Amino acid sequence: MDDFPDFLEQDDLTLRLPTDADLPEIARQLSDQRTARWLATVAHPVDPEQARALLIHGQHPGEAFRLIERENRVVGALCLGASLWYWLDPDHWRQGIMHRALTLAICTRFARPAPPLIATCHEDNDASRALLARLGFAPYPVGRRMFFQGTQTAEPCRDYLLAPEQWHLLHPPEIAAGPALLRPARQTDAAALVHMLPGTGAGPWPAAEALPAFIETHRYRGRPEGLLVIVDNNRRSIGMALESHGRTALLFLSAEDETRHRTRIEASLATQWPAPI
Known part of the structure; x- marks a missing residue:
């Protein structure tokens, strides 16, 4: 998304563009198997150059890749574009951080007319499925298989859709x-x-x-x-x-x-x- 703000802030949470100085921390977080397990395109382990390729993808037209900071510490990332994907450092799970970050990002995206968001979630990722449901995403009726770099196999996934009309109904x-x-x-x-x-x-x-x-x-x-x-x-x-x-x-x-x-x-x-x- 070329018009997505470079910087968003709400209370103790910040969404910002990444820099080269963030590459080691991004690589560290993505090398944690608890995170990498659910990201289809992430091989294991991840080095800084692989992390750089991820940042380059997030700079493509139509993609908005932002790091999530809490109290000046990088705790995860999200990307809104052709699809929605995200991760959170396991040390910060179960604190509502990703729900807050995605709410801020989606509210910003849908502040002007925009196409629906699509997120793909592994069928076994109960936490992410619950998060998408709380945000208002609706599951597709039929699942599909998706190739995961980490396991080198096609695994069961399901797409979730959030239309702007649904978002504004839930968050007028x-x-x-x-x-x-x-x-x-x-x-x-x-x-x-x-x-x-x-x-x-x-x-x-x-x-x-x-x-x-x-x-x-x-x-x-x-x-x-x-x-x-x-x-x-x-x-x-x-x-x-x-x-x-x-x-x-x-x-x-x-x-x-x-x-x-x-x-x-x-x-x-x-x-x-x-x-x-």
């Missing part, structure tokens, strides 16, 4: 606008949104019977496109915002709601929801 972004907030619209919002429509359809808004299809067509898949619901501090749906083709259209349940919230919502969309560069 929110925009604060004073006492109101905006979030992506869902089909369950149709019963409330239908009361805001101008009747036979006007401007960008649909007729009532076309609302479910309208919600699906404008389902949020990453900035800057999508249909957002405006909710007040009583959790009442009071309006909607349509971001489409660089334009914003607002519709409110009542004139009172529009008078109270429009200015703040326009300002919040302009400052918190700019189109990604």
Whole structure:
């Protein structure tokens, strides 16, 4: 991914580009059989030059290879590209680090329209399978065999898919606008949104019977496109915002709601929801 940030930070966790100085540590971690066992392309043991080849692959267009640091110590790595793959130093297992790192990376990737992510997991790697499920990945119905360099055999694996729509359903972004907030619209919002429509359809808004299809067509898949619901501090749906083709259209349940919230919502969309560069 050419537009993936070189550096991401959240609390004590950092994702960053690797350097030559990291090669010995990468080789050490990948030479641990507990890690190498689950990585199909990793032979055993790994030397710094083999680690360098891995870094070169991560620099290819469409690939985003980042080291995972915790408290200034490299604890693993991840790569988002044609497929998702990752590893974590066994000394740091069972601390939720990889879940946090992948959540940060995937949230960044899907902040703008992007294709689904595919991860391939060994059928015996229970920890990784559970991690992918917690993140929202869905398993393919049929497994396949994949050649592993470490064992020189084809071993049972399964592909897992995560679409941006599924990610945003599980992790909906929110925009604060004073006492109101905006979030992506869902089909369950149709019963409330239908009361805001101008009747036979006007401007960008649909007729009532076309609302479910309208919600699906404008389902949020990453900035800057999508249909957002405006909710007040009583959790009442009071309006909607349509971001489409660089334009914003607002519709409110009542004139009172529009008078109270429009200015703040326009300002919040302009400052918190700019189109990604």
